[in-house]
Amino acid sequence: MASPLRRDDGSAAVTQDQRQISGEDSLIARYFKPLATDPGALGLVDDAAILRSLGEDIIVTTDAVVEGVHYLAGDPPETIARKALRVNLSDLAAKGAVPAGFVLTLALRSTEDAWLSPFADALGEDARTFGCPLLGGDTVSTPGPQMISITAFGRVPHGRMVGRTGARPGDRILVTGTIGDAALGLDVLTGGAVAAALASDPHAREMLVSRYRVPQPRNVLAQAVRNHATAAMDVSDGLAGDLTKLCAASGVSAAVDVASVPLSAAAASLVARNAVCVETLLAGGDDYEVLCTVPPAQCGALIAAGQAVGIGVTAIGTIVEGGERPRFLDGQGKELALKRLSYSHF
Amino acid sequence: MASPLRRDDGSAAVTQDQRQISGEDSLIARYFKPLATDPGALGLVDDAAILRSLGEDIIVTTDAVVEGVHYLAGDPPETIARKALRVNLSDLAAKGAVPAGFVLTLALRSTEDAWLSPFADALGEDARTFGCPLLGGDTVSTPGPQMISITAFGRVPHGRMVGRTGARPGDRILVTGTIGDAALGLDVLTGGAVAAALASDPHAREMLVSRYRVPQPRNVLAQAVRNHATAAMDVSDGLAGDLTKLCAASGVSAAVDVASVPLSAAAASLVARNAVCVETLLAGGDDYEVLCTVPPAQCGALIAAGQAVGIGVTAIGTIVEGGERPRFLDGQGKELALKRLSYSHF
Incomplete structure (x- = not known):
């Protein structure tokens, strides 16, 4: 597309070869x-x-x-x-x-x-x-x-796109892969607390950085998601915020068992050592995993589809009735107070 | 989409209303x-x-x-x-x-x-x-x-997109509207020679600025272009350069009668007063007119389609055989030496 605004920089020599x-x-x-x-x-x-x-x-x-x-x-x-x-x-x-x-x-x-x-x-x-x-x-x-x-x-196929509006009370909430690694990888790259906590573990640092820089989109599971999910979206802004958006679009709420949220070994170790709190992982963003809601009878099929291609698919909670935002519950059933749900540009 | 990079700026308050x-x-x-x-x-x-x-x-x-x-x-x-x-x-x-x-x-x-x-x-x-x-x-x-x-x-309709590769020797070259106004409008906005030459003509200045800021895409002629043109593109980088691209894609050359290139009254007056040379208009860019090639027998139909909606459609030259770049000929049949054909970003 043209712009004469930078005409001086942009002037191109006219050569005999019109292809250049x-x-x-x-x-x-x-x-x-x-x-x-x-x-x-x-x-x-x-x-x-x-x-x-x-x-x-x-x-x-x-x-x-x-x-x-x-x-x-x-x-x-x-x-x-x-x-x-x-x-x-x-x-x-x-x-x-x-x-x-x-x-x-x-x-x-x-x-x-x-x-x-x-x-x-x-x-x-x-x-x-x-x-x-x-x-x-x-x-x-x-x-x-x-x-x-x-x-x-x-x-x-016509009419078969998986939207955000189909989640129904009783559906299980499933997520692919692991959550929070990319946020930790960014922290490593910017010399944050995670970088210090992993000073002696270059493999973990490298894995986390790679998760930030190179997402692993779950396209091999697209057909299984289409066959089984009532609603789905990718986790890009943070699991907590993205689930909130999905629930809002479907007119439902959710209860998430935080202990079930799949973490990589590196992330789990950082949480266990109190180097990172789990809330950071839930709101971290850049995961690019699939978050979806699936009727209980079909969860096994989606999990099996993941196993067949080496991608973990984990149930982390249940869709419930109501208009309030999803609750994230710890092992004692106590609700976590999330200070932020996700990244927003503005 | 997420980015934890700006997590401090981006933090969003969690309200009770999950829709916000x-x-x-x-x-x-x-x-x-x-x-x-x-x-x-x-x-x-x-x-x-x-x-x-x-x-x-x-x-x-x-x-x-x-x-x-x-x-x-x-x-x-x-x-x-x-x-x-x-x-x-x-x-x-x-x-x-x-x-x-x-x-x-x-x-x-x-x-x-x-x-x-x-x-x-x-x-x-x-x-x-x-x-x-x-x-x-x-x-x-x-x-x-x-x-x-x-x-x-x-x-x-399937297979009916008008490409760049169909121009054939003998086709006439047609262009909608007028050429070069946007480049002049930019010159007015940036206080160039055109601004000075039009110091006493605010209407002309305003018209040219408007042509730069707000293109008038010729969508009402899309069907007529589809019905009659063998090749087409919009003029965005400059008529000379864009015609050169079209000819290269079609494996043909062209002869353009520069005196036939449609100019607005303001542009024609500036050229007549030697305030602007026609080469500037031919390479100016930002015209957003349709440039197309049409078999001679169908030119009348496309011109009439333009007349029906108040858009000028003008024949400016002919497609000829050959691999050299299009020639732009003045009233005496002498080729203009264009220093540049169009804008390029790099």
């Missing part, structure tokens, strides 16, 4: 065309892409990551790329959708090959791994922090 | 939920939206605007909103697609009502005018310049 008329086009051709493997991407030579539908619903989700907000300025380009795509894939997983592709808006300060090349390679690797090809995008210059905005598409 | 759990959610509910009129938007309570298709192709386009790059920091929020959506609608128009909706990523430094309220109102007004409802989005905080990234969706 601007730096922007060269950049797209060099780094991103190899990722545009879907015929609907039209090889990135058009302003638009084509998403074919044969009557299924197209699920659309969009999430942006901003340097210094969602990732650290010094994070490796590979992990930034993976995080930008995976936070969107995580939404598709929770909606029960099969990835269909994505468009990318990349706001860059500079175009160093040393950054762009590993960024594009990692993005392409994830696009292949998750079956979610690049369909198009926009590359713009910015004087400010880098930002990567992705809109991802998925497919579900 | 975070500032981000309140912001979305207050300003953007009224725009989410499509059932597929799910009232913005979900992370995802549903785009229904009954066998048509879904056309996807994405364009971002960055403060200080695509618009001026002091531009009114109303015009920023309209520009952000319209640059995407313009792509849909050129592809022959009927708007179906859009998702919005808003990177904000602050959340002042005095900015957000007119921004959302104008965005909603345009969404209604163009039949392109808000389907979803992401609101993130940024320490840097504001950025608005929009991904817009359109529908065309």
Whole structure:
């Protein structure tokens, strides 16, 4: 897209080869065309892409990551790329959708090959791994922090997207993987209390940092979620806050057994040593696990589906009637007083 | 989406009303939920939206605007909103697609009502005018310049999107509206030579500024473009550069009669007075007109379709064989030496 505002910086030499008329086009051709493997991407030579539908619903989700907000300025380009795509894939997983592709808006300060090349390679690797090809995008210059905005598409049979509004009293609350690791990983990266508590455990530090930098979206469970969940969302802002949103959307409340919330060995050890309180994990954010509600008779099937692919699926509580916010109960049935539920930008 | 990175700024008070759990959610509910009129938007309570298709192709386009790059920091929020959506609608128009909706990523430094309220109102007004409802989005905080990234969706009958690759020798080159006004408007806003040349003509200044700030996408002509054009794109980076891209994609060249390029009265007067050279208009960018190639027998029909809705459609040249870049010829058939073809970000 044009902007004469930076016309001096942006002037492009007119060469004899009309296929190289601007730096922007060269950049797209060099780094991103190899990722545009879907015929609907039209090889990135058009302003638009084509998403074919044969009557299924197209699920659309969009999430942006901003340097210094969602990732650290010094994070490796590979992990930034993976995080930008995976936070969107995580939404598709929770909606029960099969990835269909994505468009990318990349706001860059500079175009160093040393950054762009590993960024594009990692993005392409994830696009292949998750079956979610690049369909198009926009590359713009910015004087400010880098930002990567992705809109991802998925497919579900018509009417089968798993929403937030279907949770019913009696449903069990299930969550994939482990909760709170990413928040701990960020604390490690920023030299917080966790970094100190794990000074002698580089493996634990590395695992937690990896959970912050590279989410593990649960797309392999999308079909099982679609088959069994009455409501679902991904845990991105913090389990406590996200469950609160799900309950509000469904017009129900919930009781969570905090001792059941699945923790990694590293997180459990930190809690046991009082280096971290469990509330921090419940409100931490960046988990990118699936949170869903499932009728009791179907919990076993979803847990088994997880076992089949090596992903833990854990029941952590029950949906109950009422309009109050979910209660988080300790081993004695006493409610935890959560000072905050989740991250909010504003 | 979460980010514990700014956890102190982002902490949200836990109220008894679980429907107000975070500032981000309140912001979305207050300003953007009224725009989410499509059932597929799910009232913005979900992370995802549903785009229904009954066998048509879904056309996807994405364009971002960055403060200080695509618009001026002091531009009114109303015009920023309209520009952000319209640059995407313009792509849909050129592809022959009927708007179906859009998702919005808003990177904000602050959340002042005095900015957000007119921004959302104008965005909603345009969404209604163009039949392109808000389907979803992401609101993130940024320490840097504001950025608005929009991904817009359109529908065309299967296989009927107008691409860039179909131009054939003998096709006439047609363009809607007038070319170069937006570049002149930017020059007025930044106090350049145009501002001085138009010191005594406030109406012309205002018209040109409006063309820069608020594009007029030609969506009412989308069906006519689909019915008659062999190739099309919107003119966003500059007519010369965009035609060069279209020709490269189609494997053809072109001869443009520069005297035929439609100019507004203000632009024509500036050229006649030698206050601006025509090359500046040809490479200016931000026009958001439709550039298309049409077999000679069908030019009349497209021009008539324009007349019926009050939009000029002008033949400016002919597609010819060859791989060299398009030639821009003056009244004597002499080729203009264009120093630059268009804006490029890098």
